[in-house]
Amino acid sequence: MWLRRTTRPTSTDGELARLAKALGHPARVRIIRHLTKRTSCMCGDIVKELPLAQSTVSQHLKVLKKAGLITGEIDGPCVCYCIEPAMLVRLKTLIATLPSPSSSPKQVCQSK
Amino acid sequence: MWLRRTTRPTSTDGELARLAKALGHPARVRIIRHLTKRTSCMCGDIVKELPLAQSTVSQHLKVLKKAGLITGEIDGPCVCYCIEPAMLVRLKTLIATLPSPSSSPKQVCQSK
DNA sequence: ACATCCTATCGTATTTTTACGATAAAGGAA
DNA sequence: TTCCTTTATCGTAAAAATACGATAGGATGT
Secondary structure, three states: OOOOOOOOOOOOHHHHHHHHHHOOHHHHHHHHHHHOOOOOOOOHHHHHOOOOOOHHHHHHHHHHOOOOOOEEEEEOOOEEEEEEEEHHHHHHHHHHHHOHHHHHHOOOOOOO | OOOOOOOOOOHHHHHHHHHHHHHHOOOHHHHHHHHHOOOOOOOHHHHHHHOOHHHHHHHHHHHHHHHHHEEEEEEEEEEEEEEOOOHHHHHHHHHOOOOOOOHHOOOOOOOO
């Protein structure tokens, strides 16, 4: 952004951008989808699901966690990642603030 | 991505990631929102709306256009950008394929 | 023709992202 | 204790994203 922040942007635009950005990679979408398919949390099975190195997957998990879309808690030797449903709802809500199909009729250019 | 493609990924995951990535910047969210507020298309008023250089805004518009979220057509001296409602609907649809709040009850870790 | 306005693109620099292998840290089993 | 498994982090390299000023090109007006 044009202004560096250490804290998360609290504005609606910034929040939507932040969440969208976290989803903005095929591997991360796949992780999210995988976590929603299972009722269990899945530790490192995610690594087996993806054609990526374990360290790379770990980085993607970190991004999702930082965005608040998933949580990870230690369970003995492995770590359990779970979806954070509230944050997905939040994302849907923010997306919903964008135009609905009916409210945007085909428009002619009126710049002049 | 783990496999370089010249064409757009056609898979659902890839498509969602692609659209989310396009939205994954505050300036681009703001542009989208601005375009939805107006009934007219707005040419370079977008530049005035943002604290960014004209060339930078032009780049962001290019990203949104490439993602199919907006269209831009030349109208005399200026260019008119419009929302592409269908693509926003598509984005909402893809997001909807992710879990609904009720389908993701609070789960205990079951990895072991 | 010339000047002006609007926009895209170029060239560039900085930052961020993505990916990997290697390593470290923590837990459980022998 | 010593292994083994699991995960995070480090170090690094390559690619992409972001931003700007400068420039080019197209349309309009004089």
